[in-house]
Amino acid sequence: MDIEKFDREQKRDIPAEIAKFIEGKKVVMLSANLRPVKNVQGFLMAAYQILADRDDTVFVILGSGPDESSLQFLASELGIADRVFWAGSVDVPALYLSRADVCCLSSDSEGFSNSIVEYMAAGKPVVATRVGGSGECIDAGESGFLVGRGDFNSMAKFIIRLLDDPEMRKSFGEAGRKIVLERFTLELQMKRFHDMYDTLLGNK
Numbered sequence: 001m002d003i004e005k006f007d008r009e010q011k012r013d014i015p016a017e018i019a020k021f022i023e024g025k026k027v028v029m030l031s032a033n034l035r036p037v038k039n040v041q042g043f044l045m046a047a048y049q050i051l052a053d054r055d056d057t058v059f060v061i062l063g064s065g066p067d068e069s070s071l072q073f074l075a076s077e078l079g080i081a082d083r084v085f086w087a088g089s090v091d092v093p094a095l096y097l098s099r100a101d102v103c104c105l106s107s108d109s110e111g112f113s114n115s116i117v118e119y120m121a122a123g124k125p126v127v128a129t130r131v132g133g134s135g136e137c138i139d140a141g142e143s144g145f146l147v148g149r150g151d152f153n154s155m156a157k158f159i160i161r162l163l164d165d166p167e168m169r170k171s172f173g174e175a176g177r178k179i180v181l182e183r184f185t186l187e188l189q190m191k192r193f194h195d196m197y198d199t200l201l202g203n204k
Contacts (some may be wrong), residue, residue, distance in 0.1 A: 120176030
């Protein structure tokens with residue numbers, strides 16, 4: 001994560017269409033390729049549950065992929081199409097993430113999620129499935145919540161909990177940002193690589 005570049009990108013203006021869509025609303029955001037392993041269907045099911053309890057929330061999905069049409073159809077079938085914004089592939093996710101209240105990852109499988117690191121760099125609380133490296137990024141109960149693969153009832157409950165508690169959102173976001181600064185900056189990773197090579201070469 002090039003944190004300085006990321007911070008600059010957050011200050012740019014978002015397109016007018018999405019700005020109008022989210023105006024005055026709580027915003028739950030997901031950034032993912034729209035393909036089966038990301039289980040965006042589950043995210044939409046969580047959205048459906050959340051919208052059954054509240055009308056102040058909208059959902060923004062950053063990304064594109066082969067599942068896009070079927071996912072849009074599912075949103076229509078669930079009756080939530082007017083509460084979901086499909087942003088497509090975006091070159092600068094930082095400027096969108098800066099407008100989110102809660103960020104999510106719904107994947108069935110992951111390696112190490114760049115999306116989670118971007119969420120935390122933006123100072124946002126995260127609700128994610130406990131897959132791949134999500135547990136390495138998120139300090140559960142401090143910077144976000146982890147749920148079991150496919151457990152979108154819990155995902156919905158944690159999102160609602162965060163939406164209802166601005167102080168928790170703030171503290172989780174600050175904790176996540178601190179994790180990025182301490183573990184995942186470009187400078188830190190380069191130093192670790194240099195140190196590793198120095199060790200292998202016998203320079204240390």
